Amino acid sequence: MSTVTSVSPLRAVWIIAQRELLVRLRQRSFIITTVLLVVGVVAGVLVANATTGRTTTYTLGATDAATAAVVEQSAAASGIEAHVTTVAPGDVDRLLRDDDYDAVVEPAPHGLTVHVLTTLDPTLQPLLHGIAQQQVLTTQVDALGGDPAQVSAALAQAGATVEALDPPTERDATQIIAGVVVGIVIYVALMIASQLVAQGVVEEKTSRVVELLLSTVRPGQLMAGKVVGIGLVGLAQVVVTVGAAAIAASRTGLLDTSGIRVGPTLGWALAWFLVGYTTYAIVLAGLASLVSRQEEVGSVITPALMFMILPYVFGVSVLPADPTNQLATTLSLIPGFSPFLMPIREGMGTTAAWEPWLALGLSLAVLPVLVWLAGTVYGNAVLRTGARIKLKDALRRA
Amino acid sequence: MAALELDTLTKSYGALRALDGVSFTVGAGEIFGFVGSNGAGKTTTMRIVLGVLAADGGTVRWDGRPITLDDRRQVGYMPEERGLYPKMHVGDQLEYLARLHGLTPQAARASARRWAETLGVEQRLGDEVQKLSLGNQQRVQLAAALVHDPELLVLDEPFSGLDPVAVDVMSGVLNDRATAGVPVIFSSHQLDLVERLCHRVGIIKTGRMVATGTIGELRATDRPRWEVVGPTDPSWLAAVPGARVLSQAGDRTVVEAAGDGQDVLRAALATGPVHEFTPSRPSLTDLYRHVVSDVVSEEVAR
Ligand SMILES: Nc1ncnc2c1ncn2[C@@H]1O[C@H](COP(=O)(O)OP(=O)(O)OP(=O)(O)O)[C@@H](O)[C@H]1O
Ligand SMILES: [Mg+2]
Numbered sequence: 001m002s003t004v005t006s007v008s009p010l011r012a013v014w015i016i017a018q019r020e021l022l023v024r025l026r027q028r029s030f031i032i033t034t035v036l037l038v039v040g041v042v043a044g045v046l047v048a049n050a051t052t053g054r055t056t057t058y059t060l061g062a063t064d065a066a067t068a069a070v071v072e073q074s075a076a077a078s079g080i081e082a083h084v085t086t087v088a089p090g091d092v093d094r095l096l097r098d099d100d101y102d103a104v105v106e107p108a109p110h111g112l113t114v115h116v117l118t119t120l121d122p123t124l125q126p127l128l129h130g131i132a133q134q135q136v137l138t139t140q141v142d143a144l145g146g147d148p149a150q151v152s153a154a155l156a157q158a159g160a161t162v163e164a165l166d167p168p169t170e171r172d173a174t175q176i177i178a179g180v181v182v183g184i185v186i187y188v189a190l191m192i193a194s195q196l197v198a199q200g201v202v203e204e205k206t207s208r209v210v211e212l213l214l215s216t217v218r219p220g221q222l223m224a225g226k227v228v229g230i231g232l233v234g235l236a237q238v239v240v241t242v243g244a245a246a247i248a249a250s251r252t253g254l255l256d257t258s259g260i261r262v263g264p265t266l267g268w269a270l271a272w273f274l275v276g277y278t279t280y281a282i283v284l285a286g287l288a289s290l291v292s293r294q295e296e297v298g299s300v301i302t303p304a305l306m307f308m309i310l311p312y313v314f315g316v317s318v319l320p321a322d323p324t325n326q327l328a329t330t331l332s333l334i335p336g337f338s339p340f341l342m343p344i345r346e347g348m349g350t351t352a353a354w355e356p357w358l359a360l361g362l363s364l365a366v367l368p369v370l371v372w373l374a375g376t377v378y379g380n381a382v383l384r385t386g387a388r389i390k391l392k393d394a395l396r397r398a
Numbered sequence: 399m400a401a402l403e404l405d406t407l408t409k410s411y412g413a414l415r416a417l418d419g420v421s422f423t424v425g426a427g428e429i430f431g432f433v434g435s436n437g438a439g440k441t442t443t444m445r446i447v448l449g450v451l452a453a454d455g456g457t458v459r460w461d462g463r464p465i466t467l468d469d470r471r472q473v474g475y476m477p478e479e480r481g482l483y484p485k486m487h488v489g490d491q492l493e494y495l496a497r498l499h500g501l502t503p504q505a506a507r508a509s510a511r512r513w514a515e516t517l518g519v520e521q522r523l524g525d526e527v528q529k530l531s532l533g534n535q536q537r538v539q540l541a542a543a544l545v546h547d548p549e550l551l552v553l554d555e556p557f558s559g560l561d562p563v564a565v566d567v568m569s570g571v572l573n574d575r576a577t578a579g580v581p582v583i584f585s586s587h588q589l590d591l592v593e594r595l596c597h598r599v600g601i602i603k604t605g606r607m608v609a610t611g612t613i614g615e616l617r618a619t620d621r622p623r624w625e626v627v628g629p630t631d632p633s634w635l636a637a638v639p640g641a642r643v644l645s646q647a648g649d650r651t652v653v654e655a656a657g658d659g660q661d662v663l664r665a666a667l668a669t670g671p672v673h674e675f676t677p678s679r680p681s682l683t684d685l686y687r688h689v690v691s692d693v694v695s696e697e698v699a700r
Contacts, residue, residue: 006468006471006500007498012498015494015497015498016498019494022490023485023486203483204483207481207482207483207484208477208479209481209483210481211445211450211477211479211481212477212481212542213498215448215449215450215470215473216467216470216499218467383450383451
């Protein structure tokens with residue numbers, strides 16, 4: 001009997017957690033959902049990449065060096081990336097057809113002639129139009145004996161300055177998408193993980209193995225081990241998914257061009273997953289211990305699931321169009337709702353620096369109460385198999 | 399090895415008094431048979447010993463002091479409601495339980511294999527528990543109770559559902575453990591088995607212990623009994639003063655009489671040939687019926 005050592009409570013929790021880890025990681029359904037999540041977010045990143053109107057580089061030609069220089073300068077001035085070369089007039093046809101030139105420009109008496117394959121790109125239209133007018137103006141000013149350079153300089157100064165009362169915050173679409181993707185991933189992972197806890201609790205009741213287990217460990221240890229084990233599995237799922245999204249985003253260059261705050265977004269996503277998981281896993285574990293059959297799990301945990309579904313649905317449906325929505329902002333500070341709303345807002349970059357910390361503090365303050373309530377219910381109910389136990393009874397027997 | 403003591407345990411479920419002052423002791427190396435009719439309180443008692451149920455009153459002592467969680471970790475328990483993870487492999491399951499009871503991973507693995515071999519389920523170590531037959535699940539359940547080398551065995555109806563070979567294996571294991579000094583307590587409705595296996599027996603009736611002692615003690619009767627095979631005349635015993643017929647079936651009569659029984663034998667011989675004349679002691683089944691019905695008549699009388 002020399003091999004027997006005493007088992008500290010933490011050790012017992014860890015042994016139980018290890019079993020959960022092993023069992024879940026081997027489950028085919030877990031592997032499939034993880035793969036689906038990864039595929040989903042990577043697809044999301046690619047869509048974001050395609051739809052955020054990233055600056056394309058235009059290939060332009062000009063039949064003489066002077067025009068080429070003017071086009072290049074004007075393009076640079078208006079923030080259009082263009083590769084301008086001087087080409088022979090006879091090559092125009094070939095360049096447009098075979099070499100994918102977007103346009104070839106040729107000086108003309110009235111300004112410019114622009115050769116294109118079918119239509120002129122809308123972005124290039126005002127640019128070339130402007131150049132043509134400029135050139136006509138230069139000719140006219142010259143003819144009138146003025147100084148074209150002076151006129152150009154004066155023109156460059158001219159323009160309508162906009163004075164807005166409520167200037168809109170500059171927000172790019174990638175930030176909105178980042179917020180929504182983070183929100184979805186956290187929601188899906190939380191739903192999966194916390195329901196696994198509920199199912200696991202009932203599985204032990206249904207199979208009656210709980211009586212054997214509770215002859216060596218305390219109910220609290222069994223519940224904690226289950227929550228920790230499944231939590232680690234869920235965490236791994238979130239890390240893999242968000243990691244895949246981050247890698248995809250950096251590979252496509254999406255991160256260079258957008259305002260996403262990558263570090264804080266990922267950090268807070270993990271933090272909110274952990275907080276949300278702990279909150280809902282223990283609540284669902286407590287509720288699930290009231291029933292003895294898998295068919296009853298759904299009905300007993302539905303009220304708690306509502307607290308998860310509502311903020312999520314509200315967040316992903318309202319925030320993309322209205323990232324600073326007042327109700328969402330308020331709800332995101334409330335424990336239980338924060339894990340779903342705060343990461344979306346964080347991803348969209350609409351949180352004030354203090355907001356996530358306040359929400360985190362509030363959420364953590366509520367946790368001990370939830371642990372105590374759920375632990376009491378679980379301890380009282382988990383050995384009572386048979387009919388569904390009333391929540392009131394399970395709380396009272398403490 | 400230490401002894402297990404139950405001291406005036408009481409437990410009520412609402413108005414129902416399930417245990418009403420249950421006391422008995424199981425010494426080191428002793429196999430204690432716990433019998434009683436359905437609903438008498440056997441399972442309730444065992445659950446209290448394991449701490450999965452709290453008693454309303456009374457104490458469970460191990461080694462002379464109230465039993466603790468650490469002591470309970472050294473108990474091998476087979477619950478009445480069998481329970482293992484249905485989708486977990488037999489080997490993994492046994493290892494897991496061994497580790498929960500404090501074995502190192504290596505020791506747990508070795509022990510799981512050893513007990514699977516002893517109980518004849520080593521071929522099934524890699525199978526899910528739910529794929530095993532009921533009897534084999536039962537063997538795994540016993541292995542689960544034994545896998546951590548317990549210092550006390552508490553088995554709730556370990557023999558139910560076993561085939562005769564498995565009964566023998568199980569009996570062998572219990573004897574083995576007892577020989578190693580482990581107190582063993584098990585409940586059963588198979589009284590012949592209890593009689594064969596147990597050193598001491600406790601009979602519980604509606605939450606009260608109505609008899610506790612060695613089989614010998616329980617079977618000892620105030621007035622000796624004799625079994626006579628031969629006389630068929632119903633009144634052959636009339637000549638013997640103080641003798642009483644307990645049962646008569648064909649030519650077999652069980653007689654209760656004072657003295658050395660020689661007068662009974664003479665009376666029997668007087669009616670014709672006697673094929674058998676043996677002292678008879680009540681079987682556990684007889685005792686059980688007697689004790690249980692006594693209590694019933696007592697209750698009826700009240
Ligand atoms: N959870 C419970 N709630 C209410 N009554 C219970 C509960 N568990 C047991 N009882 C009652 O307590 C009494 C003792 O039950 P127990 O299970 O200990 O009997 P037992 O001796 O093990 O019977 P069996 O031989 O049928 O297994 C019974 O009258 C039973 O109905
Ligand atoms: Mg029973």
